[in-house]
Amino acid sequence: MKVLLIGSGGREHALAWKLASSPVLTALYAAPGNPGMQADAECVALDITDHAAIVDFCLGKAIDLVVVGPEAPLVAGLADALADAEIRVFGPSAAAAQLEGSKSFTKEVCDRFGIPTAAYGRFDNALAAREYVRKHGAPIVIKADGLAAGKGVTVAATVDEALAAVDDCFDGSFGAAGASVVVEECLVGEEASFFCLCDGTTALPFGTAQDHKRVGEGDTGPNTGGMGAYSPAPVLSEALIARTMKEIIEPTMRGMAEMGMPFTGVLYAGLMLTEDGPKLIEYNVRFGDPECQVLMLRLKEDLLLLLNAAVDGQLAHMSARWRDEAALTVVLAAKGYPENPQKGSVIGGVAQAAEGDDTAIFHAGTALRDGALVANGGRVLNVTALGKTVTEAQKRAYTAVDRIDWPEGFCRRDIGWRAVQREE
CATH class of the missing domain: 3.90.600.10 (Phosphoribosylglycinamide synthetase, C-terminal domain)
Incomplete structure (x- = not known):
């Protein structure tokens, strides 16, 4: 199989490294890739925002599968452009990618299908958001509604900090992502990451991890895209995984299909493990970075066969085995x-x-x-x-x-x- 991998970060390097080990792979291209990926893939200078150029490349090289690493191209509709050209792609449609592209969309899905999550308010102006913060007090969480490269979230310990975060969003610190804001209760518990491969109907559990978002030791300082991770997540027991599937993942899969936007790709649930059980903090529609790196080291299966099964709607017949380490x-x-x-x-x-x-x-x-x-x-x-x-x-x-x-x-x-x- 000829595969095109979209992206240039550590997540994509880990995916390239794992894909390269598949006996069914005949050629692997990475767009644009990075120096480390050159050992496993041929890096090509494609603009990943230029969907037409990516389609032309795939047709010219007879690409059998496109694997989209980052979230931005998915939210922008790259999977749709490829599907329209009858090119097989692993990754959700733009409609389904709203689960990451719009935090308020995800909250509405949770409301509609009874998925446990934090209480929240959504606001299009700073005045209303500030009033909500003052009413509910701190600690409280301020989130830019759109994509902000993992940096649009503030867990505010004080009301003043929360008000400043609201102002940052509406003052343009996160560009268009902060045009609307979600303000939600601060859940108490331990965070964990839970991954599934999805084919529109079936969600196959695909590992657990915990990451460190804060830049400083002891989990202090500003949020980052992630300073490290480990897998498996010791805090996610088999019982908690089963409950997460039943209460969070499966209702999401059914709900997305019911709304006419079935989810195919990676569904990454950021969870807070509260006294009342797991609650959804947020969804991502791609592998985490750096969580993907630890998952790929532990995965015993042929990743390419699993991604193919997801695209073909065959995940019900697949399993994912992991190294004990x-x-x-x-x-x-x-x-x-x-x-x-x-x-x-x-x-x-x-x-x-x-x-x-x-x-x-x-x-x-x-x-x-x-x-x-x-x-x-x-x-x-x-x-x-x-x-x-x-x-x-x-x-x-x-x-x-x-x-x-x-x-x-x-x-x-x-x-x-x-x-x-x-x-x-």
Whole structure:
């Protein structure tokens, strides 16, 4: 099979690495890809916002399947453009991608189909949102309604912080994403990520993880796209997974089909495990980043066969088996991230750090300049390792981190701390 993978981040590098191991793969292209992906795929300089160019490339290369990594092309309708050209694509339609593209849409789905989530209000102007905040007090959560690259959420500890977050949204800090705002109650509990592969009818459970969104150790500081993750999530027991499927995933799948927008692709549920059971924080319509990296290290199945089954509506006949080991990934970011990451610094020692069967390094924001690997983004490398326990995986990951020569980079040194505490 000839496959085109859309995207250029650590998530896409992990997907390319896993897809490349499939015996049914004959050619893998990545658009636009990154330097790390060149070992597994041919990188092609396509503008992923130019749907016509992607369609033309697929027709010219006789691509059998397109795998869309990031959320923005899905929300913009890339899957629809490919489907209209009769090109097989793994990823939801623009209508179904509203589950991530519009937080208020997801809240309305939850209301309509009885899916447990936080109480909320949706607002198109700052005055009404500010009144809601004052009425309900803090802690409270402020969310830009649209896509904001993982940075449009503020968990406000005080009313003043919440009011400032509302103003940030309506003042344009998140562009069009903040034109409307969702204000919701602050759920109490532990967060976990739950993934399913979906074919419009069937949702196949596809792993669990926990990530660290805050930039600082001890989960402090501003939110980021993610500073690290580990899998499986110890807090998600089999009983909680079964309850999540019954109360959250299955009603969503039925509801989306009933509304005429059946969901195909990855459904990623961000959960809060409260005293009352799991509640939906938000949906994403693609693999998490960096959660994908730890899932790919643990997956025993042929990923390409699973994605094909999803596209063909055959997931009811498939299963997903996982390695018993835990996986953990540490994000190496450029100094200044997330506000103002410094680009252009040279990175050394990556090949040496990746030595060993239990370690993989996935590129995120890298580029090649005069033959040297340089930082070209905020989150730059994902150092990922396996271990019999999260503690062992953490030790291996940080051993690899310390082999990388990049003074202009930084990472958190406590990824997986909750799981490590449970294992002590």
